[in-house]
Each structure stands twice: as C-alpha cells, then as structure tokens.
C-alpha cells in the first residue's frame with residue numbers, strides 16, 4: 740500500500756497517510772484542516788527499495804518524527 744507524506748498548510752504538521760487515490764487528500768490529524776499537500780518523501784522511497792539493512796535505517800533520521 741502506498742504511503743505518502745503530507746504537510747498541513749495551516750499548522751505545518753507533517754504526517755504520513757495511506758492513500759489509494761492520487762486525488763485523495765487526508766485531513767490534518769492535528770488541526771483537522773483539509774489544506775494539506777502531498778510531500779515528496781525521499782526517505783520512504785529508500786525504505787521501499789531492498790537496499791540497506793533495517794538496522795541502518797533505524798539510525799537514519801528520516802521523516803519528521805523526532806519523538
């Protein structure tokens with residue numbers, strides 16, 4: 740299933756969502772705004788490829804989690 744990263748234009752929150760349609764835009768889970776845009780997630784594309792080991796990926800500071 741395709742996981743895309745979205746950014747909220749209202750509060751700046753970044754989140755990931757499973758989307759089944761290219762036109763589907765999920766609302767912001769933080770503020771509920773529909774003003775979200777799909778982001779290019781370079782990290783996700785790397786993870787999907789069978790390249791580096793999972794242990795290596797753990798050390799990469801990808802995305803906007805940060806605890």
Ligand SMILES: [Zn+2]
Pocket residue numbers: 747748749750751752767768769770771772
């Ligand atoms: Zn928001």
